Amino acid sequence: xxxxxxxxYLFGAVLxxxxxxxxxxxxxxxxxxxxxxxxxxxxxxxxxxxxxFLSILLVLVYIGAVLVLxxxxxxxxxxxxxxxxxxxxxxxxxxxxxGVMAAELGxxxxxxxxxxxxxPMPAPLGHSNTQALGSVLYTDYALAFEAAxxxxxxxxxxxxxxxxxxxxxxxxxxPAQQSRVRKQDxxxxxxxxxxxxx
Amino acid sequence: xxxxTHFMLLSGALxxxxxxxxxxxxxxxxxxxxxxxxxxxxxNTNFIAASHYLQDLxxxxxxxxxxxxxxxxxxxxxxIVVVVFRSRETIDAEDLSExxx
Numbered sequence: 001x002x003x004x005x006x007x008x009y010l011f012g013a014v015l016x017x018x019x020x021x022x023x024x025x026x027x028x029x030x031x032x033x034x035x036x037x038x039x040x041x042x043x044x045x046x047x048x049x050x051x052x053f054l055s056i057l058l059v060l061v062y063i064g065a066v067l068v069l070x071x072x073x074x075x076x077x078x079x080x081x082x083x084x085x086x087x088x089x090x091x092x093x094x095x096x097x098x099g100v101m102a103a104e105l106g107x108x109x110x111x112x113x114x115x116x117x118x119x120p121m122p123a124p125l126g127h128s129n130t131q132a133l134g135s136v137l138y139t140d141y142a143l144a145f146e147a148a149x150x151x152x153x154x155x156x157x158x159x160x161x162x163x164x165x166x167x168x169x170x171x172x173x174x175p176a177q178q179s180r181v182r183k184q185d186x187x188x189x190x191x192x193x194x195x196x197x198x
Numbered sequence: 199x200x201x202x203t204h205f206m207l208l209s210g211a212l213x214x215x216x217x218x219x220x221x222x223x224x225x226x227x228x229x230x231x232x233x234x235x236x237x238x239x240x241x242n243t244n245f246i247a248a249s250h251y252l253q254d255l256x257x258x259x260x261x262x263x264x265x266x267x268x269x270x271x272x273x274x275x276x277x278i279v280v281v282v283f284r285s286r287e288t289i290d291a292e293d294l295s296e297x298x299x
Contacts, residue, residue, distance in 0.1 A: 004200060005199065008200055008204060008208075015212065016211055016215065019212055019215040020215055022219065022229075022232055022233075023215060023218060023219030023223060023229065023232070023233055023236070024222065028228060028229065031229060031232060032232065035235060035236070038212075038236065038239070039239060042239050042242075042243055045205070045208075045243060046246050048200075049246050049249075049250040050250055051246045051249065051250065051261075054242075054246060054258055054261055054262060057262075057265070058265070061265075061269075062265060062269070066269050066272050066273075069272070069273070069276060070228075070232070070272065070276065073228065073280060076280070076283075077228065077279065077280075077283050077289055090221045090222055090224060093221050094217075094218040094219075094220075094222045095218065097218065098214040098215065098218035099214070101210075101213070101217055102211055102213075102214035105210035105213070105214070106207060106210060109206050109207055109210065110203070114203075118251075119199065119200065119201065119251065120253050129258075132255055133255055133258055133259065133262070136255045136256070137259055137262070141259050141263075144259075144263060148262075148263050148266040148267070151266065151270050152266060152269070155269070155271075155274055158273075158274050158277065159273045159276075159277040162274070162280075162281050163280050165284075
């Protein structure tokens with residue numbers, strides 16, 4: 001158990017450092033990379049909490065797809081954008097708000113009314129987190145699962161519709177024109193003798 | 199001995215860092231999105247910690263839904279950033295006041 005505590009403090013320290021770096025670094029590529037690091041350490045913490053499926057999902061799907069997409073956009077935008085200079089310094093406001101919020105959360109957690117549950121026993125050896133999660137996901141939360149799928153579909157269509165643009169030099173098919181074409185538009189019968197090229 | 203309070207304090211600190219990021223980088227649309235990601239990560243960590251300590255898989259199922267919606271939100275948000283950048287050549291969030299009444 002002491003080893004787990006050590007891991008918790010190690011990953012927690014890396015997570016908070018990477019999060020601070022994400023919001024303070026001027027270089028946007030560095031900020032995006034710190035964001036990836038913080039997600040990775042969070043995945044390690046989730047592994048510590050025996051949420052193996054979500055932990056792997058966070059690394060494979062979230063870091064692998066979403067944050068790399070983030071990195072693409074950052075690199076695309078940053079090359080042409082001069083650093084945005086702050087007209088006013090919001091650092092004090094930020095520190096005040098974040099400090100008050102953290103203090104409130106901490107006070108609520110440390111208060112004697114908040115009785116944390118005792119640590120559960122580690123799951124038995126053959127226990128599959130994926131199977132357990134799937135069995136609640138496809139029964140109790142089936143409707144929400146479908147709704148999440150629809151939300152992803154809407155996001156796909158929305159993202160493509162927003163970023164798709166018609167370029168003048170772009171060759172594309174016109175299905176209406178293709179299906180309207182008749183035989184005499186394309187085909188010409190000759191009598192087999194050579195004729196001057198048109 | 200790790201308890202639920204450890205994980206909740208950690209995710210509370212992460213949440214506060216994300217909120218501070220929204221204030222510090224309030225002109226920079228991309229870093230705003232990154233701060234939102236941090237906030238959602240903190241919320242997810244909270245859900246999973248509670249799910250573990252209360253032995254209820256509902257928390258993990260909800261964290262999965264939060265991840266899904268966060269991915270959709272980021273896809274749309276990045277698409278909007280790209281469109282704004284194409285038409286304006288800047289992503290300064292405070293210059294985007296064209297639809298102001």
